[in-house]
Amino acid sequence: MCKFKNIGLFLIALITIVSCSKLDELTEFDISDNFKTTLNINVTEDSEGEPQSWSQSSTVDLADNNEIESSLDLIQDVKINSLTFKIINFTGVENATAIDASLRFGDDTLIALEDINLEDSSTTYSVGTAQQLNTIANDLKNAGEIMATVNGTVASSPVRFDVVIVLDVTTTIDVL
Numbered sequence: 001m002c003k004f005k006n007i008g009l010f011l012i013a014l015i016t017i018v019s020c021s022k023l024d025e026l027t028e029f030d031i032s033d034n035f036k037t038t039l040n041i042n043v044t045e046d047s048e049g050e051p052q053s054w055s056q057s058s059t060v061d062l063a064d065n066n067e068i069e070s071s072l073d074l075i076q077d078v079k080i081n082s083l084t085f086k087i088i089n090f091t092g093v094e095n096a097t098a099i100d101a102s103l104r105f106g107d108d109t110l111i112a113l114e115d116i117n118l119e120d121s122s123t124t125y126s127v128g129t130a131q132q133l134n135t136i137a138n139d140l141k142n143a144g145e146i147m148a149t150v151n152g153t154v155a156s157s158p159v160r161f162d163v164v165i166v167l168d169v170t171t172t173i174d175v176l
Contacts, residue, residue, distance in 0.1 A: 027176040028076060033065045035167045039150050043092075045158040051099075055151035060105075060167055062144050068171050077172040078141040080133040085150070085165045086124045087116060092159030095119070101152030103127065103165070105136045113152070118161050140169070 039056040046052050062078070063069040085103065090096070101113040109132050113125070128136075139146045150163045 028172055028174045030170050030172050031065060031067050032081075032168070032170045033068075035060050035062070035064060035169055037148055037165050039148075039163045039165070040160075041150075041163060042160045043154050043157045051153045051155045052157050053100075053151065053153045055149060056163070057147055057149040058165075060140070060146050060148050060165075062140055062169070062171060065171075068173070071173045071175075072144050074173050074175060075141055075144075075171060076174040078137040079170045079172075080128075080137045080140075081168040081170060082126060083111075083128040083133060083136070083165075083167055084124050084126050085163055086121070087118055088121050088162050088164055090118050090121060090159070090161040092118070092161070093156040096154055096156050096159045098152040098154055101150070104147075104149040104151075105132075106139045106146045108139065109135045116152070118154070118159060136167070137169075 037058040037060055039058055041054050041056055043052050043054050062075075063072060068075070083103075096118040098113075098116040098118055101116055103111045103113065105111075109128075111127050111132055113127065116125075117123075136146060148165055150165070
């Protein structure tokens with residue numbers, strides 16, 4: 001009789017645990033959004049003909065989404081589905097190329113980029129390893145925002161162009 005009593009108590013405890021897990025899932029919802037930032041790069045002409053380095057930063061902020069802004073303290077998880085960038089609005093010398101370029105997110109994530117043809121406004125580059133995207137996601141989860149910096153060098157100047165960075169993010173909010 002004692003065995004059946006213990007089995008009964010075990011089953012009740014198991015059902016309670018499973019029910020709480022299902023209830024927790026009901027209190028969560030996902031918000032997906034593309035967080036976009038545009039960095040304006042302007043490299044003036046170098047009279048010596050030397051390569052010139054450039055750098056520009058902008059903040060990516062989860063609070064830019066109204067639903068997330070009202071629930072910042074309820075964020076349970078952040079996932080970066082993809083990280084892309086594109087060069088647009090180029091003006092300048094022909095065959096301009098960005099070399100030694102990189103994207104940096106916060107202090108922890110540096111993504112080295114291949115040489116970029118600055119005149120090519122049709123290509124969207126998908127960058128970042130799973131580990132790099134997870135690090136960016138964790139930084140966003142903990143702080144709600146992150147500084148994005150793009151930098152590189154151009155061999156020929158003057159050039160002017162915009163770098164559009166897009167983070168496709170899914171944020172999980174848990175209301176309980």
